[in-house]
Amino acid sequence: xxxxxxxxxxxxxxxxxxxxxxxxxxxxxxxxxxxxxxxxxxxxxxxxxxxxxxxxxxxxxxxxxxxxxxxxxxxxxxxxxxxxxxxxxxxxxxxxxxxxxxxxxxxxxxxxxxxxxxxxxxxxxxxxxxxxxxxxxxxxxxxxxxxxxxxxxxxxxxxxxxxxxxxxxxxxxxxxxxxxxxxxxxxxxxxxxxxxxxxxxxxxxxxxxxxxxxxxxxxxxxxxxxxxxxxxxxxxxxxxxxxxxxxxxxxxxxxxxxxxxxxxxxxxxxxxxxxxxxxxxxxxxxxxxxxxxxxxxxxxxxxxxxxxxxxxxxxxxxxxxxxxxxxxxxxxxxxxxxxxxxxxxxxxxxxxxxxxxxxxxxxxxxxxxxxxxxxxxxxxxxxxxxxxxxxxxxxxxxxxxxxxxxxxxxxxxxxxxxxxxxxxxxxxxxxxxxxxxxxxxxxxxxxx
Amino acid sequence: xxxxxxxxxxxxxxxxxxxxxxxxxxxxxxxxxxxxxxxxxxxxxxxxxxxxxxxxxxxxxxxxxxxxxxxxxxxxxxxxxxxxxxxxxxxxxxxxxxxxxxxxxxxxxxxxxxxxxxxxxxxxxxxxxxxxxxxxxxxxxxxxxxxxxxxxxxxxxxxxxxxxxxxxxxxxxxxxxxxxxxxxxxxxxxxxxxxxxxxxxxxxxxxxxxxxxxxxxxxxxxxxxxxxxxxxxxxxxxxxxxxxxxxxxxxxxxxxxxxxxxxxxxxxxxxxxxxxxxxxxxxxxxxxxxxxxxxxxxxxxxxxxxxxxxxxxxxxxxxxxxxxxxxxxxxxxxxxxxxxxxxxxxxxxxxxxxxxxxxxxxxxxxxxxxxxxxxxxxxxxxxxxxxxxxxxxxxxxxxxxxxxxxxxxxxxxxxxxxxxxxxxxxxxxxxxxxxxxxxxxxxxxxxx
Numbered sequence: 001x002x003x004x005x006x007x008x009x010x011x012x013x014x015x016x017x018x019x020x021x022x023x024x025x026x027x028x029x030x031x032x033x034x035x036x037x038x039x040x041x042x043x044x045x046x047x048x049x050x051x052x053x054x055x056x057x058x059x060x061x062x063x064x065x066x067x068x069x070x071x072x073x074x075x076x077x078x079x080x081x082x083x084x085x086x087x088x089x090x091x092x093x094x095x096x097x098x099x100x101x102x103x104x105x106x107x108x109x110x111x112x113x114x115x116x117x118x119x120x121x122x123x124x125x126x127x128x129x130x131x132x133x134x135x136x137x138x139x140x141x142x143x144x145x146x147x148x149x150x151x152x153x154x155x156x157x158x159x160x161x162x163x164x165x166x167x168x169x170x171x172x173x174x175x176x177x178x179x180x181x182x183x184x185x186x187x188x189x190x191x192x193x194x195x196x197x198x199x200x201x202x203x204x205x206x207x208x209x210x211x212x213x214x215x216x217x218x219x220x221x222x223x224x225x226x227x228x229x230x231x232x233x234x235x236x237x238x239x240x241x242x243x244x245x246x247x248x249x250x251x252x253x254x255x256x257x258x259x260x261x262x263x264x265x266x267x268x269x270x271x272x273x274x275x276x277x278x279x280x281x282x283x284x285x286x287x288x289x290x291x292x293x294x295x296x297x298x299x300x301x302x303x304x305x306x307x308x309x310x311x312x313x314x315x316x317x318x319x320x321x322x323x324x325x326x327x328x329x330x331x332x333x334x335x336x337x338x339x340x341x342x343x344x345x346x347x348x349x350x351x352x353x354x355x356x357x358x359x360x361x362x363x364x365x366x367x368x369x370x371x372x373x374x375x376x377x378x379x380x381x382x383x384x385x386x387x388x389x390x391x392x393x394x395x396x397x398x399x400x401x402x403x404x405x406x407x408x409x410x411x412x413x414x415x416x417x418x419x420x421x422x423x424x425x426x427x428x429x430x431x432x433x434x435x436x437x438x439x440x441x442x443x444x445x446x447x448x
Numbered sequence: 449x450x451x452x453x454x455x456x457x458x459x460x461x462x463x464x465x466x467x468x469x470x471x472x473x474x475x476x477x478x479x480x481x482x483x484x485x486x487x488x489x490x491x492x493x494x495x496x497x498x499x500x501x502x503x504x505x506x507x508x509x510x511x512x513x514x515x516x517x518x519x520x521x522x523x524x525x526x527x528x529x530x531x532x533x534x535x536x537x538x539x540x541x542x543x544x545x546x547x548x549x550x551x552x553x554x555x556x557x558x559x560x561x562x563x564x565x566x567x568x569x570x571x572x573x574x575x576x577x578x579x580x581x582x583x584x585x586x587x588x589x590x591x592x593x594x595x596x597x598x599x600x601x602x603x604x605x606x607x608x609x610x611x612x613x614x615x616x617x618x619x620x621x622x623x624x625x626x627x628x629x630x631x632x633x634x635x636x637x638x639x640x641x642x643x644x645x646x647x648x649x650x651x652x653x654x655x656x657x658x659x660x661x662x663x664x665x666x667x668x669x670x671x672x673x674x675x676x677x678x679x680x681x682x683x684x685x686x687x688x689x690x691x692x693x694x695x696x697x698x699x700x701x702x703x704x705x706x707x708x709x710x711x712x713x714x715x716x717x718x719x720x721x722x723x724x725x726x727x728x729x730x731x732x733x734x735x736x737x738x739x740x741x742x743x744x745x746x747x748x749x750x751x752x753x754x755x756x757x758x759x760x761x762x763x764x765x766x767x768x769x770x771x772x773x774x775x776x777x778x779x780x781x782x783x784x785x786x787x788x789x790x791x792x793x794x795x796x797x798x799x800x801x802x803x804x805x806x807x808x809x810x811x812x813x814x815x816x817x818x819x820x821x822x823x824x825x826x827x828x829x830x831x832x833x834x835x836x837x838x839x840x841x842x843x844x845x846x847x848x849x850x851x852x853x854x855x856x857x858x859x860x861x862x863x864x865x866x867x868x869x870x871x872x873x874x875x876x877x878x879x880x881x882x883x884x885x886x887x888x889x890x891x892x893x894x895x896x
Contacts, residue, residue: 040880042874043813043814043816046816047815050817060814300873301871301882305868321868322865323870326870327871328874329873329877336877338872340870365488366506367506368494369494399845399848399877399878400872401851403872404854404855406871406872407852407861410865410868411855411856413855413858420753420769420858421855422737422749422854422858423854424786424848424850424851425776426778426847427490427491428494428847429847429848430847432748432749437749
């Protein structure tokens, strides 16, 4: 039995390790295009923030350990470019230009995603960077250093863009952000988005919304200029952080199905439309817990979990993953921003009749020192009373608090049921009525 | 309609405010024995920690506001001592010694709880204090100040005892703890209890376990001596923190039923064994969500929630409270300690076949600066796989994290279901696999 895995990042290495652990006799071959495996990709902005730290600090396990200790046949520098489903082989080219073909009995495609880079002039100039792989992080750090960059233009305003703003500002680098859409954090409740925008601007970042980018040029001063129809921004580096797209082309060319956004379609057991091929991680889709529909929300936990599930499947243990809800959190300067479930627009589009409340309360008990404002938004379906999602912004108590809502969503709780939960209270951590309960109580009133 | 409430603290004032809000024409009479209403009792240790802050900072709403703005007939200094269920009256004595009798149509007993003080010689000496009411807090602060206390003996090691340790140490006061039982935090997993004990001792507090207290005496040096058979402890003040008991005597004498620990028995609608009488807060019991049995766990959230529910009931809206699980959190020095649900002993006694795991993991992602150790213990029923409870100790990420488990317990989730929840991840807040998920995964393995 040959279990071949395309991609040696979160999903791929999770699957490889788990399969080898439960079936040491199985041949597990991993084909990874880069030379980096098993690293904390999400940790890159925090590493970039500190010029003294090597990017290699983020490596969780070296390739050698996988090879020698875990007996995984890990082939780095192997980029897969095609899939032959009839022959059951994958083929590609090594770093040094050698062609290779590997046969599989079972295949896991865990080829990840790549940054979306618009097909416009100048996006290939040196100093125009995106951040996805460890190699990207390495290049950004080196570029900042070698070019003594003191001003970065960030295209895009998602969580990686915002985390990078914080990282760059902590290095005293000026940051200007720009994007075509006119709405800041379009997925978020407007009030909450405003709080985040204020925090970013308060930290000296200039935000330019609603500017269509036309090209990037390099000036005679060696500075990069991002040209919009009505705006020109100049900086020593440009960071393109406009989201990611699945690395699925070779698989789709081979006829594997995609249901959404070019992600490989998988069922709850991570099987693609080919019985011998699984997909997991940022190249694959998932079922949304609340809508039951396919969705593409590439996040680290799902990648790791799906990798494990594929390993179990390949080793003969049937696994069904319930799905995802986009539960996520990020930090931007002193604020923490979290969400789970649907927002108003998504809920409406998916056949719910959503009602929401947005409130502002305190992170600690009455009169407790150090209390800060915490903003919450929560929504439910008017007909069924079912809880549909929540968002939160605050300086403390946000990151783990969102998980209580996530669990409630998995359980299909109504707002009323959630509002009756016995949550923890102590003055340093919340008011007696936890902010979640206060929000649920307000939402209940509105549901009537 | 006369709605009479005995006790003007969390449950009583919540009920009074809510009843008056929904039925302004209703006569709402509150009889409170002290002169303090509506204050953050749980905030007292943190207030005592700071000699510069007035204890009145903890008052959320003054008596005058309830009277003038909310038109509640709030009678402070009115201690109820008897209940006549046939005549539908409560009677007692005012602070100035005047007898009073008040007739009710509906009665809420929200008389709270009192500290347990053993009936031993010397526990009535000046300087032997307990902490429950705002007046207790006021007296403790004044005593510490006026007597320049530099060493306090704390009898008991529950959360109030531990919070007070921290408060006293922050005032540079030496603290020695003593209790009869030989186990520190007996409700906690042994490994977690050990971590908390180490933290307390590291902060200069001396812990004496397994010493039966025989008496307290005042020495010629005006110091208090706590005498055990095999130990003598000396300090300027003694804090008795051995738990609380319901203030239910007058109600039980009148024939109201109690199912557990002298707490007034109430159904899910907060009705006592008398149709016209409700009970809520620290004088009443509750159903345990996991066992379905009566339990007495007096905590602030339940008191507030039950007060609201009684108000709704009295105003004609039927309410059923699902019950409690003892979800709680406290801070002691730099540690946060939290629990929810049953522990191994409770689970065994209640007919489950409990299996637990205890693990140690990190509070932040691999290589993220500032990461600290977080200890978790989780248990489930071997037969059904149902999640039964969790405990946690750590320096960050504990207080809100326990709530995710609490919600799962309310939903009756199995460990497997919980282990599949889509929780939030970002490097500053957790590893990719949240500590809760890692613990659940380990527990799943053990369940087999």
